[in-house]
Amino acid sequence: MTKNIKNNPNFIPYNPAEIEPKWQKIWEENELYKTPDTKKNKDNYFALTMFPYPSGDLHIGHWYAFTPADAHARYMRMKGYNVMHPQGFDAFGLPAENAAIERNINPKKWTFENINNMRRQFKLMGNSYDWHRELLTCTPEYYKWNQYFFLEMYSNGIAYRKDGPVWWDPIDQTTLANEQVKDGKSERSGAEVIKKMMPQWYLKITDYAEELLEMDELEWPDRIKNMQKNWIGKSNGVEINFDISHLSISEKTITTFTTRIDTIFGVTFLVLAPENKLVDLITTSEQKEAVESYKKLAISTSEIDRTSTERDKTGVFTGSYCKNPLNNEKVPIFIGDYVLSTYGTGAVMSVPGHDQRDYDFAQKYNLPIKIVISPPNWNGENLTEAYTGEGILVNSSSFDGLSSKLAIEKISNLIEKKNFGKKTITYHLRDWLISRQRYWGTPIPIMYDQNGEIHPVSKEDLPVILPDAKEFKPTGQSPLTLDEDFLSINHPKYGKMRRETDTMDTFVDSSWYHLRFASPNPQEKPFNKPKLDSWMPVHQYMGGAEHAVMHLLYARFFNKVLRDLGYFKFNEPYKRLFNQGVLLKDHQKISKRSNPLAPDPLVKEHGADAVRLYLMFLGPWDQGGDWSDESFNGITRWLKRIWNICTRDTSELIQENQKDDIYIKKLSHKTIKKVINDLKIFKFNTAISSLMEMTNLMNKFWDERKISQNAWKESIKIIILLLAPMAPHITEELWEKNGYKFSVHQENLPSWDENLAADEDITIIVQINGKLRDQFVINKNLEDKEIISLALNLEKIKNILESQEIKREIYVKEKLVNFVV
RNA sequence: GGGGGAGUGGUGAAAUGGCAGACACGCAUGCCUUAGGAGCAUGUGCCCAAAAGGCGUGGAGGUUCGAAUCCUCUCUCCCCCA
Structure with missing residues (x-):
């Protein structure tokens, strides 16, 4: 810090606790991330992350899933796309009900409190979400369409009821789909499942087995494609x-x-x-x-x-x-x-x-x-x-x-x-069992008459509202069976009827939510077709591999069914998929109970930008990583250095035309090329390391003082732009401090000049029998023969070759000379 | 048992046929400081007192002028399926 203070008595230290909330507020007030359905001269780009279950708190694993994804969305925005990056909550599911049983809290209340807290925590990340499009699957406006699609499927023979052997989870007291049983245990509760005979509702995914095997148009990791292929098991x-x-x-x-x-x-x-x-x-x-x-x-x-x-x-x-x-x-x-x-x-x-x-x-x-x-x-x-x-x-x-x-x-x-x-x-694939004998889910819109005959609820009567319940204890029957008002209907045509009390598997909710993000609000239709067509299919989907044969398979199936029902033409919901790895701490899974790592205190102490950058710098995103408090220092130090070089008083530099200007310019262009190419393929770690290299070298240039004010300022501008997708707050502040117009996030990334990014002087490696013996620097425009003779005349090489006969000379252009003796 | 992925310094990692260890952590020494979980400088794969040199990407072989990278076998760990 001595350096800044010496150079600039007005130096203000980097204080994320102050600038981060400030910019988050300004972004919100300016609706910076509100995404219009079309933008002049820009192509639409739908960047989606798997939305979370509102379990209560965003943990560091969520940060690991969501902040690099946001950096990628921001990068695409700065590449000139109209990027939609929405967020919502997969809000139906058992934990809400279990909380109700254990702590006597209303599941709806519990869920909405969690959502409010998690939305607040999401905002601490500084992600570029368009909250205008937020959706909560537990609202009637959303689950009405689960019911609507179910009825469509029922009338087309895709949804059906069948009595037969089913997997039963004795802890959660409900049936499960085949995909939700791993090694004979419930994927959710971990209980050993047992076989039961029960009539249940199924979706006929097996009709699509053959088409689901076709994955040529998917740019997905082979690993996931293989898992789906094996699961379908033809x-x-x-x-x-x-x-x-x-x-x-x-x-x-x-x-x-x-x-x-x-x-x-x-x-x-x-x-x-x-x-x-x-x-x-x-x-x-x-x-x-x-x-x-x-x-x-x-x-x-x-x-x-x-x-x-x-x-x-x-x-x-x-x-x-x-x-x-x-x-x-x-x-x-x-x-x-x-x-x-x-x-x-x-x-x-x-x-x-x-x-x-x-x-x-x-x-x-x-x-x-x-x-x-x-x-x-x-x-x-x-x-x-x-x-x-x-x-x-x-x-x-x-x-x-x-x-x-x-x-x-x-x-x-x-x-x-x-x-x-x-x-x-x-096929190994079985039809998708969607009935659950639990409360907190979408009621299946079916009624039974006194003979037990099935009658679908008519579409005009949707949604079948999930009533408030008082008793949630799992008894093996849906708690809805206890609600007489819900249960019995006096139907004008069929007389006394009894409602279906099972609710739908929550994977139904996540099978089509992306469609609703593209078209959030129509009341009378599931979605607005022109909007849908302008956004779908999802260009880039990001999320964990644990959903390979559940969510990802169900969503593909749903897409194909809705396509065949005439809602749209595209075959696949998610064109590209990226799977991030798992974040560990001390080589163990991070969990709330045994190995906690809460992000909020980290943000408070180091700032969201530091946490974001650290998670991206850990290693390649798809490989996961091991959190270490110690190595975190590296990022906070670097952010301080960034702050320092971007806020220096440049008045002591000569305005223009200095000896090293060309070198700092070349450095900038090299870095632009490296960072842009790395971000494209999610290699945040190497993008950050090349930015670190650039800041280290810029410090050296500054110390020598052989650069002009103009060249320095240009490099500062480039470094802020390149860092903006990954560290949105500090870059916004530095952008303003350097006199540029709000907002850095609406700028385009700089482009590079291939000639400037290339090395002019080339180091030639001299090998003997493939072993490095010496090296020398040449000018780009030398002839091959001249280079070889230069190599032969190196003192070291001469000594070694003195008593040897050269059998072969290998010259690799602009790289090396190898003498075989 | 089958399928997939991984294995590189004390640590996270980089390099995808051409200088192994970029970048960072940690550590060491020095400087600065009333102080430091701050900053700056230098060093840091291993062997050897040092230099010279040698060795080195889980192990064994192979292809190649040249292999962390390609091929064969093998060991260990992780994931998926049985």
Whole structure:
């Protein structure tokens, strides 16, 4: 600080606590970030971050997600786009209700208090949000359209009600969608889920499975695309029927599904799921007792245990046999709990030679193991584990010698020709279960008459308002079942009706919110089409990878449904996606309870700009990072240096034409090029480091005093502009202090001159056998030959080469010379 | 078990076929200061007292004039799926 004080007795130190609130207020008063739907000579650019759940406080993880995203939006604005960067709250969901139960607070009140607090905290970040477009999904103006789209889907067969096995979360006391179960546990509560039979509402996402696999037009990380692809889980296979006509029951065949029909000649037994309806029909009287007791055991075992690869495979013989249609071999039929009734056909053809689970089962029950696919270098010996790879067929009658690929094709064709079965495509993806037996969500707009028949609420009667409730205890039934006023309707046409009491999965809310940001207010329609078309699809979406197979898949599905219903033409909601990494502290996840890191005190002490810059400087945004209080100092020191050089009294510099002017100019242009190219691809860390380099060198230029006032001022202007997207407050203040017109955020980024950004003097590296031995500086315009001879004449190189013979000379233009000896 | 990503100083990291460690933290020494969780200067990959030199991007091999970067195998960690 001595430097400033010496140079300028009027020096005012950097005080973020004063300037940050000041500018936040001025921005708000001037509606600086209010985004018009069109702006003359500017293209629209929709920069969206995944909106938060209003859990109460914005933690540092939110800062990590939202401030670099804002820097990118600001950067695009300064590149000349009309940028919309909206924010809202994903405001329905269980925590509100759980707070109501635990602390006896009204969920609505709790939610709105949290929203108010978080909106205040959002404003501390200095983000360029257009709050005029804010949306809260828990308001009737918003959820009315959830209901509207649900009815549209219902009348088009996409929403339907079905009784069947569902995942049940015993802590949250509600059903869950398949995507919301991870490793057999509820993604939200962490409880082990159980299977229940219940009628529930579904959306037919499986109709779109094939189209959802098409991701060519998406500029998304491959990782996310792969996760979606794996989740959809398309597999090509064959359904083949094993003959049981000799058993004299109504069923004549057992259908199994396999992706490896090339192993059909290796089938030595069949395993049915214990729940398979055929089991009772085919079990012989001798086996009845054993089968019954096994079934009881299996039903009480969790699905996770049953499919665990660690667990012993068990089963019981049914006493019956079937016939392999391809070779007429007699095949014994077992039941085993590692086969699930809910996947495929509930029966598998077991090929112990080439499937590990079948191999384990065969070992345990002494069943024959037949090898029909030859592993590489196999000479007929027995295997100690299943060979699951592809190979050449053996012991497979006329198909011997074929490759697995070819055999799959030929055998499938034969099976279809002879009517033994058919080629089938299966998907891992299940229809989206959207019913939740909880209160704080969108009521499903359905009524049941006294016969239990389904009647959709008519669109004119929307929204079905979520009533205020008094009791929220999860009982396994929606708390709405306790509200008689809500529940019973006297319908003019159908008489006494009962409302559906389940509410919608909150992922419905986030499946189309981006559309509403583009067109926030129409009361009579879900959105205004010209506005929608001018903003959509979202140009840049930013958020965490945890939503890869939930939100991101649902939103793509919703987009395609609404497209097919004629609302718009675009195929995808989010054109580009960037996933930020996870922010840790002491190598651990930051959480409210165990490892807290509250941003508000940090902002109070160091300022929002410092926190923003530190988070961006940590490392590459997509890799995440580890917060450290110690390294934070680097950024606060640098901000002080920035403040210092941008507020110096320049009167002691000569006005123009000084010796080093060209060098400070070249430095500026190099930095412009580097920062602009880095921000484009979210490399904030290296953009900041090149700005640091520039400030360090500018200090040196100042100390030498061989620069003019004009050149200095020009460089100061450039540094403020380049820093503006990342540190909006300090740059606004310095912009004003340097006499420029409000606001720096409405300026364009400077452009660079390629010639100025390039180096004139080039350092040539001299290597011998690829090892660095010396280096020298040349002028750009030298001939290749001259450069090589210069290199040969270097004292060091001469000494080393004295007793050596040069075999080869390699010259890489303007980079290096390598002598091979 | 399958798929994907990562592994570089004491620390966060940079370099994506051409000077390994930019930038920053920390540390050390010095200066300034009544004081410092302030500022300034210099140094800081490892080995060697220093210089010269050698070694060095998880490990082993390969391609290349040249590899952190490309290829093969392998170890460790993280994520997704079973």
